[in-house]
Amino acid sequence: MSSDGMTCPAANCYSQIRNALSDSLPIIINYCDNMMCPKKLSQFESTRLTACQHELCTTCLEESLQRQPPACIVENCNRSIIEVEEAYFCDNCGKQMSDSKGNIITNCCKCHLCEQCIENRVKMNLLNKETMICTGGKCLSKKKKIESEEVQVKCKVKDNCKGIALNGFPSNSECNHDICIECLTDMISDCETTGVLPMCPEPTCHQYYTVESVNALRALFPQKAEFFQRFDLNERKTELFCKDDSITFVDLSSEFDFASRRMTVRVVGDGEEEIEGILIYDKQGTIGDFIREVRRVLRILPYEKIYGYFIRNEDETKDENREIAADAESMTKCVSELHLTSTSVVHVDTAGIVQRKSSTNISK
Missing domain, CATH: 3.10.20.90 (Phosphatidylinositol 3-kinase Catalytic Subunit; Chain A, domain 1)
Known part of the structure; x- marks a missing residue:
């Protein structure tokens, strides 16, 4: 930092550094692992990635998230940022095992067992520990994973409505009132007549919908194209x-x-x-x-x-x-x-x- 304490110390950078006392957030040094990081000084703390444990500042994290697919920007890493660790469950006791070393599979029924359940089954003469085969044909019933079934949610707009609500609408979770296609049709018709913005028709809510939700309605009701032309539905990029x-x-000379x-x-x-x-x-x-x-x-x-x-x-x-x-x-x-x-x-x-x-x- 220069003698006046106001200039960025990075090479070829002459940006003025604001006084932390007069700023909303203090300026801190980012310990970003990206060697090409342009933001060693920032007002925001860096973030440590769970997948690769690299520490990134907000600028480098943004660039990593913009990659397709999102991956760490650090050189020679490219580890996926959105990474879900695979977790195993013991088919005997139901205990979750995040460490693959604690997950042992039988050779006969292909069940996942934790170390404690293996010891218990060996003591009960239900498992041969050397061959990892259940004895006497007494295999453990493998617990089937419950597949996520699409749950049909009823419309919450009207008490007497028995319609099935649309999945994922409203798009930005503007409110928690699930709504069916019939009630949406009535809402759009009312908005056309009264000239109000598209909103949740639930009597105690009337929350206006966001651009994403109205764009979804425009795709759902192509016959109402003239109605949707009244609104600014451009999703601006930032x-x-x-x-x-x-x-x-900024020239801070004596004549400034x-x-x-x-x-x-x-x-x-x-x-x-x-x-x-x-x-x-x-x-x-x-x-x-x-x-x-x-x-x-x-x-x-x-x-x-x-x-x-x-x-x-x-x-x-x-x-x-x-x-x-x-x-x-x-x-x-x-x-x-x-x-x-x-x-x-x-x-x-x-x-x-x-x-x-x-x-x-x-x-x-």
């Missing part, structure tokens, strides 16, 4: 905002006028408890850097899905939000094109509730 490939250079370049804006996010914070930013910075700083203030992790960035002005009577364009060209434009004022609030949509199409889209 990789563009998760990278720190380029940082806007901090007061004229400084801007303050309130940012809010969704969640069970609404998160908000105050972001201090450079008026001449880029929109891409601005969005990255918004994510930092709201503590939004790189792999969290974002459905949109919106701007609303608290002094305006109309309730229409302006959406920040999410494309590569807009990310390089100056943040001044967003026309932020002292009454502006930047809202990050992480809930994904479906919205009507709007022509208000800025920075294009």
